Amino acid sequence: MTALTVLQVLLLVLLVMCGVLAVWLKDLLGSVIALAAGSLLLALQFYLLQAPDVAIAEAGIGAALTTALFVLAIRKTRRKEEE
Amino acid sequence: MSVVVRTVARLLLAPVAIFGAYVVMHGHLTPGGGFQGGAVIASAIALVVVAFGAQRLRKQKKTLSVLEDVGATAFAVLAFLGIGVTFFYNALAGTGGLFGQTVPIGPNPGALNTGGLLPLMNWAVGLKVLAGLGSMVLLLGLLGGDDDR
Numbered sequence: 001m002t003a004l005t006v007l008q009v010l011l012l013v014l015l016v017m018c019g020v021l022a023v024w025l026k027d028l029l030g031s032v033i034a035l036a037a038g039s040l041l042l043a044l045q046f047y048l049l050q051a052p053d054v055a056i057a058e059a060g061i062g063a064a065l066t067t068a069l070f071v072l073a074i075r076k077t078r079r080k081e082e083e
Numbered sequence: 084m085s086v087v088v089r090t091v092a093r094l095l096l097a098p099v100a101i102f103g104a105y106v107v108m109h110g111h112l113t114p115g116g117g118f119q120g121g122a123v124i125a126s127a128i129a130l131v132v133v134a135f136g137a138q139r140l141r142k143q144k145k146t147l148s149v150l151e152d153v154g155a156t157a158f159a160v161l162a163f164l165g166i167g168v169t170f171f172y173n174a175l176a177g178t179g180g181l182f183g184q185t186v187p188i189g190p191n192p193g194a195l196n197t198g199g200l201l202p203l204m205n206w207a208v209g210l211k212v213l214a215g216l217g218s219m220v221l222l223l224g225l226l227g228g229d230d231d232r
Contacts, residue, residue, distance in 0.1 A: 052114035052115075053114040053115060053116075053119065055114075056106065056114060056115045056119040056123070057118065057119050057122065060119055060122035060123045060125075060126055061122050064122075064123075064126030064129060064130075065122065065125060065126055065129055065216060065220065068126070068129035068130070068132065068133050068220055069129075069219075069220060069223060071133055072132070072133065072137075072220070072223050072224050073223070076226065076227050
């Protein structure tokens with residue numbers, strides 16, 4: 001395997017870990033941050049797959065704007081998830 | 084928000100907005116374009132709303148609405164400019180002057196003054212997207228009470 005393949009597999013494993021963390025965390029703000037980190041990893045993966053256009057869109061929409069919307073929504077409601 | 088968030092937001096606001104403008108301006112040469120650059124500039128607006136509270140931008144609601152209308156109208160008008168040949172005809176390409184230069188032959192780093200109507204249309208789309216996404220975040224921030232936690 002080349003170094004690029006190793007890096008891509010590592011990115012995908014980290015992406016799945018971010019997704020699991022977003023579901024598992026009880027603190028919703030931490031959950032949103034995990035989701036944003038996963039979005040950023042996905043943007044890096046898009047860049048490695050020779051799609052820089054999609055990578056910019058993913059970093060702008062997925063990592064920045066969605067996070068802002070979720071943070072604003074959490075600010076309007078509650079931060080902790082109920083049991 | 085806390086002092087850390089406010090300070091980092093003050094530091095990052097200008098670079099983010101300038102990078103968005105760069106992506107829009109070089110839309111016909113490099114990856115990205117009107118939509119991507121507009122989304123990056125809108126994320127600068129979202130940074131202000133999250134870090135300093137939406138009340139700071141309450142008066143800009145009308146401005147964003149006008150900007151969105153201007154972007155949509157400019158795109159349609161630019162598309163109609165070449166109606167003598169066909170809809171969406173690039174009437175400005177190859178005529179010389181601003182954005183009308185011909186592309187140099189052979190490998191080159193990309194000439195900014197080419198593309199005809201495409202850079203202008205990129206600006207129109209970028210304006211529309213930044214106003215649309217920005218007002219979306221701003222309206223969600225203005226919703227309900229003024230609780231800046």
